[in-house]
Amino acid sequence: MSTATLPPADDWIRGISLRQPWATAIATGAKTIENRPQRWSWRGWLLLHAGQQIDRPALRLPLVARTIRGRDLPTGAVIGVARLAGCHQDPDGAPPCTEWAQPGLWHLEVADVQELALPIPARGQLGPWKPTEDLVAQVLQQLPGLRP
Secondary structure, eight states: OOGGGOOOHHHHEEEEEEEETHHHHHHTTSOOEEEESSOOOOOEEEEEEEEEEEOGGGGGSHHHHHHHTTOOOOOSEEEEEEEEEEEEOOOTTSOOSSTTOOTTSEEEEEEEEEEEEEEEEOOOOSSSBOOOHHHHHHHHHHOTTOOO
16 A cells, blocks of 8 residues: 555554653563553554653663663654554453553553654644644654555
8 A cells, every 4th residue: 555545644543642761661662551541442553652741750660771771762752653452451459461561550552563763753642642644644754664
């Protein structure tokens, strides 16, 4: 499928905004879930948007520090894409699904992560958001094989 025949961006791709260092931890492929307070029903490709804020206490967590060591932490930019494959909560009393999971929250399951070589400045928002056609086109310049 050529870029000219892609469906509109609002049909196949959304954005998710995350504070750093969590955005980079997902973009590296190490963090395979994102903790959220509400269930997400939407499935498909996500632009990984690093928001303006940095979760400074998280930088001191050993798991995070190992994952992001030597990496830049861009803010206010799309830094990668991932496919949202599912959403679940761990059963009460069960061990966490991954070492990244926070009990009591919904876990967005990400797969097929691709990090962008160059961050693309963009504005995000809370919840799943619809990217502009221009933003998707900029992502496709770096990931021409990305398709719905």
